[in-house]
Amino acid sequence: MRSGGRVKVPPKLLSFLNEEDEFLIATHINPEPDAIGSSLALSIALESLGKITVLYDRDTITEMYRFLPGCEKFTNSITSPSLPLILLDCNSLERAGIEGMDFTYSAVIDHHETEKDFGDIKWIDPESAATGMMVFYLLKELGVRITKDIAVNLYSAIAIDTGTFRYSNTNAEVLRVGAELIEAGANPAYISKNLYETWSEKRFTLLIKALNTLEIRDNVAITFVTGDMFKETGTGTEDTENFANFPRMMKDIKISAFFREINNNYWKVSLRSKGDINVARIATLFNGGGHKNAAGYEIKASLESAKESLLTRIIQ
Amino acid sequence: MRSGGRVKVPPKLLSFLNEEDEFLIATHINPEPDAIGSSLALSIALESLGKITVLYDRDTITEMYRFLPGCEKFTNSITSPSLPLILLDCNSLERAGIEGMDFTYSAVIDHHETEKDFGDIKWIDPESAATGMMVFYLLKELGVRITKDIAVNLYSAIAIDTGTFRYSNTNAEVLRVGAELIEAGANPAYISKNLYETWSEKRFTLLIKALNTLEIRDNVAITFVTGDMFKETGTGTEDTENFANFPRMMKDIKISAFFREINNNYWKVSLRSKGDINVARIATLFNGGGHKNAAGYEIKASLESAKESLLTRIIQ
Numbered sequence: 001m002r003s004g005g006r007v008k009v010p011p012k013l014l015s016f017l018n019e020e021d022e023f024l025i026a027t028h029i030n031p032e033p034d035a036i037g038s039s040l041a042l043s044i045a046l047e048s049l050g051k052i053t054v055l056y057d058r059d060t061i062t063e064m065y066r067f068l069p070g071c072e073k074f075t076n077s078i079t080s081p082s083l084p085l086i087l088l089d090c091n092s093l094e095r096a097g098i099e100g101m102d103f104t105y106s107a108v109i110d111h112h113e114t115e116k117d118f119g120d121i122k123w124i125d126p127e128s129a130a131t132g133m134m135v136f137y138l139l140k141e142l143g144v145r146i147t148k149d150i151a152v153n154l155y156s157a158i159a160i161d162t163g164t165f166r167y168s169n170t171n172a173e174v175l176r177v178g179a180e181l182i183e184a185g186a187n188p189a190y191i192s193k194n195l196y197e198t199w200s201e202k203r204f205t206l207l208i209k210a211l212n213t214l215e216i217r218d219n220v221a222i223t224f225v226t227g228d229m230f231k232e233t234g235t236g237t238e239d240t241e242n243f244a245n246f247p248r249m250m251k252d253i254k255i256s257a258f259f260r261e262i263n264n265n266y267w268k269v270s271l272r273s274k275g276d277i278n279v280a281r282i283a284t285l286f287n288g289g290g291h292k293n294a295a296g297y298e299i300k301a302s303l304e305s306a307k308e309s310l311l312t313r314i315i316q
Numbered sequence: 317m318r319s320g321g322r323v324k325v326p327p328k329l330l331s332f333l334n335e336e337d338e339f340l341i342a343t344h345i346n347p348e349p350d351a352i353g354s355s356l357a358l359s360i361a362l363e364s365l366g367k368i369t370v371l372y373d374r375d376t377i378t379e380m381y382r383f384l385p386g387c388e389k390f391t392n393s394i395t396s397p398s399l400p401l402i403l404l405d406c407n408s409l410e411r412a413g414i415e416g417m418d419f420t421y422s423a424v425i426d427h428h429e430t431e432k433d434f435g436d437i438k439w440i441d442p443e444s445a446a447t448g449m450m451v452f453y454l455l456k457e458l459g460v461r462i463t464k465d466i467a468v469n470l471y472s473a474i475a476i477d478t479g480t481f482r483y484s485n486t487n488a489e490v491l492r493v494g495a496e497l498i499e500a501g502a503n504p505a506y507i508s509k510n511l512y513e514t515w516s517e518k519r520f521t522l523l524i525k526a527l528n529t530l531e532i533r534d535n536v537a538i539t540f541v542t543g544d545m546f547k548e549t550g551t552g553t554e555d556t557e558n559f560a561n562f563p564r565m566m567k568d569i570k571i572s573a574f575f576r577e578i579n580n581n582y583w584k585v586s587l588r589s590k591g592d593i594n595v596a597r598i599a600t601l602f603n604g605g606g607h608k609n610a611a612g613y614e615i616k617a618s619l620e621s622a623k624e625s626l627l628t629r630i631i632q
Contacts, residue, residue, distance in 0.1 A: 165481050165494075166508035172495040178481075179491035189484035196482070197590070198567045201532065208527045216517065251514045274509070 007134060009141045013107055013121050016084070017046065017142065020105070024083040026056040028090035029097045032241075033065055033195065035089040037157030038109070038131040040070045042086065044153070045135075045144040054080055058097035062238050067194040068156060069149035089131040091124060092116035109134055111161075112291070129169035132157025136177050148185030155186035156195065164192060167293070168275075203239040206230070210243050210258070220314055221247030222307055224259040224267075237262055244270035255279060257310055259303065267306050270296045285313050323450060325457045329423055329437050332400070333362065333458060336421070340399040342372040344406035345413045349381055349511065351405040353473030354425070354447040356386045358402065360469070361460040370396055374413035378554060383510040384472060385465035405447040407440060408432035425450055427477075445485035448473025452493050464501030471502035472511065480508060519555040522546070526559050526574070536630055537563030538623055540575035540583075553578055560586035571595060573626055575619065583622050586612045601629050 017023075025043050027035040035057075043053040055074045065071065078101070085103040091110045093099040108119035111128040128134050132154045139146060146154075158178060162170045165178070182188060199207075209229050215222045225240055237260055244258035256272040269286070271279035273293050280295040286309075288297020299306050333339075341359050343351040351373075359369040371390045381387065394417070401419035407426045409415040424435035427444040444450050448470045455462060462470075474494060478486045481494070498504060515523075525545050531538045541556055553576055560574035572588040585602070587595035589609050596611040602625075604613025615622050 163508075165504060166512070168505035170498075170504040172498040175491040175495035175498065179488040179495070182486075182488040182491065188481060188486040192479075192482035193590075197565050199565045201566055201568065204530075204563070204566050208524070208530065211524045211527065214520075214524065247520070249513050249515045250517055250520050252517065274513070 007125060007128060007137045009134075009138050010121065010123050013109075013123055013138070014141055016105065016107055016121060017051075017086075017138075020051070020084045022052040022054075022080075022083055023086050024054050024056060024078065024080070024103070025086045025088060026096045026098055027088045028095045029058045030238075031057050031059060031061060031065075031089075033068065033160040034130045034132055034157040036061060036065055036068050036071060036074075037153035037155075037160075038088045038135045040068060040073070041132070041135050041139065041150045041153040041157070042088065042109075043073065044070060044147065044150050045139045045142060048144055048147075049142065054078065054083065056096075056098070062241075064194070064198050064241075069152050087119065088135075091122070092118050109138070129167075129171070129174050130158045130161035132161070133174065133177060136181075146181065146184040151181040151184035151186040152191065155181040155188070156191050159188075159191055159195060164195070200235075200239070202233045202235050206233045206235045206239055207243060207246070209233065210240070211246065214247065216253070217311060218315065219252055219254040220311065221250065221253045221256045222259070223247060223256070224303060225261065226303070227261040227264065230261075237268065244272045248272055248274065255314060257307075259306060261303075262298075265302055266298070266300050267303070268296065268298050269306070269310065270294075282310075282313055286310075323441060323444060323453045325450075325454050326437065326439050329425075329439055329454070330457055332421065332423055332437060333367075333402075333454075336367070336400045338368040338370075338396075338399055339402050340370050340372060340394065340396070340419065341402045341404060342412045342414055343404045344411045345374045347373050347375060347377065347381075347405075349384065349476040350446045350448055350473040352377060352381055352384050352387060352390075353469035353471075353476075354404045354451045356384060356389070357448070357451050357455065357466045357469040357473070358404065358425075359389065360386060360463065360466050361455045361458060364460055364463075365458065370394065370399065372412075372414070380510070380514050385468050403435065404451075407438070408434050425454070445483075445487070445490050446474045446477035448477070449490065449493060452497070462497065462500040467497040467500035467502040468507065471497040471504070472507050475504075475507055475511060480511070516551075516555075518549045518551050522549045522551045522555055523559060523562070525549065526556070527562065530563065532569070533627060534631065535568055535570040536627065537566065537569045537572045538575070539563060539572075540619060541577065542619070543577040543580065546577075553584065560588045564588055564590065571630060573623075575622060577619075578614075581618055582614070582616050583619070584612065584614050585622070585626065586610075598626075598629055602626075 025039050027039045043055050046053050057074045061071045082102045085106040087108045091108045106119050107121040110124045111131050113126045136154050210223045210225050213224050240260050244256050247256040258270045259267045262268050273279040278292045280290045283295035283297045286297035341355050343355045359371050362369050373390045377387045398418045401422040403424045407424045422435050423437040426440045427447050429442045452470050526539045526541050529540050556576050560572050563569050563572040574586045575583045578584050589595045594608045596606045599611035599613045602613035
């Protein structure tokens with residue numbers, strides 16, 4: 001899919017987008033800026049070519065990501081008859097919460113490794129830092145002008161998935177695309193402020209509570225948030241976004257595991273690792289998944305046994 | 317100093333560097349990666365042209381910045397006779413701690429606004445995101461090949477001064493230079509890890525203690541570290557670097573004030589602000605100083621009265 005380091009868009013995908021007139025664009029549940037921004041950028045682009053798009057997400061766009069231009073267009077009810085589907089930043093209907101629905105045709109655009117065999121056209125490039133990078137090249141091939149709204153969406157998509165150019169998926173190509181998006185109207189400081197400096201006071205209070213639970217065992221940092229902590233602070237699970245990353249600041253920490261109680265004794269676990277440590281493999285042992293350095297799973301257990309079962313798998 | 321958005325190097329500076337054979341390169345006290353990286357990059361470059369350089373800093377390079385290639389070359393004693401001086405990332409002898417010394421000739425390369433009238437050649441460009449950006453263009457003009465060691469130093473310089481491409485000084489030019497430095501051998505993830513993920517466990521414990529002191533008054537976040545907290549955790553004032561920035565994550569916080577006790581009832585205060593709020597002006601009222609969004613001062617008082625005197629000045 002690559003020639004000279006640059007992503008090559010499959011010709012079949014270009015024909016599909018050129019030939020059809022109306023699309024359903026769907027992305028994964030709990031959407032973050034790569035999902036939202038890639039979908040919005042593609043929607044704006046296709047509409048500029050005279051197409052009609054319906055943007056679907058099962059979950060509401062969380063308050064902090066509503067600065068993304070056009071995000072009010074997302075719906076979680078589909079009334080149109082069966083349409084051609086473009087699935088972004090995920091590669092299965094389950095991940096988008098639309099299993100069982102019918103589509104006349106389907107294309108998948110994703111940078112996660114394939115887990116499911118879905119899609120008439122599958123464009124999956126795990127070497128792309130973000131789905132936003134793939135959409136950027138796609139829009140170029142479609143001959144779409146990168147407007148300011150497209151640029152803000154794609155820049156945000158790439159920023160979130162590279163930790164604003166800090167993770168190991170950051171390369172020269174990513175920075176060059178970033179530069180082009182800035183020239184098209186994306187403001188890096190405005191986007192960073194929206195991504196990182198819009199915490200509510202109660203969310204920050206919850207973070208402090210979570211950090212107070214820190215326990216370090218053999219280079220693994222464990223933190224947690226209980227249902228009671230959510231209640232005391234008036235927060236919800238969406239407020240714990242990014243909490244798992246804080247303990248990574250410590251030099252000797254190789255894995256950060258963050259547990260949040262989404263129901264009584266039912267935990268959602270986020271794993272973050274450094275370098276070559278593959279937490280996706282660990283998450284898979286618990287029927288979860290993700291990327292090498294960022295993965296997750298769910299487990300029904302007491303906190304203590306959830307922690308222990310994880311530590312046992314890590315030490316193995 | 318600019319044409320077409322690109323920095324223009326003064327011809328006088330190029331002649332000076334080409335004509336002399338030996339240089340003293342000095343930078344500011346308490347050096348951070350823009351100071352260290354710019355100086356090292358220029359030193360490596362000049363030596364590749366057959367010149368001799370002596371690298372001076374009054375203060376030792378702190379442990380966390382010793383990943384910068386060549387940093388062991390810094391000395392804080394000058395035994396050579398009077399040399400031509402290149403002053404980097406500052407623009408006065410006082411700021412470098414070398415007031416009273418003599419130089420045969422002097423050139424200043426800096427992106428801070430001029431405060432002092434010093435230097436036979438003054439190349440000061442406040443529009444440059446980092447002194448590292450200026451040195452990058454200077455090396456291009458000198459025809460020096462950007463080696464891996466130069467690239468790591470310059471990328472780190474630019475990364476620290478733009479908050480790794482998050483601050484308002486980030487623009488397309490900065491990302492393009494970043495891309496070129498990556499191609500020359502700088503590894504963004506390795507550099508970010510060294511800049512942001514090398515905290516000791518005790519430093520992280522101190523951060524949690526500091527965050528537990530959070531008090532919010534009229535959009536001002538106040539946190540502190542007492543002498544006892546340093547003792548309990550076995551940490552020192554250098555471990556509090558960056559602590560003042562955390563409360564900025566909250567949307568409604570306009571100023572973050574962080575107090576650390578450097579002696580019994582003697583406090584060093586760091587102020588951080590967002591947007592147009594000028595904390596340098598507030599710091600000046602206490603005989604301190606700094607930049608618009610990052611300033612500081614020292615005060616002898618009890619914690620309570622130190623806090624109150626600050627809040628009174630802010631609300632004024």
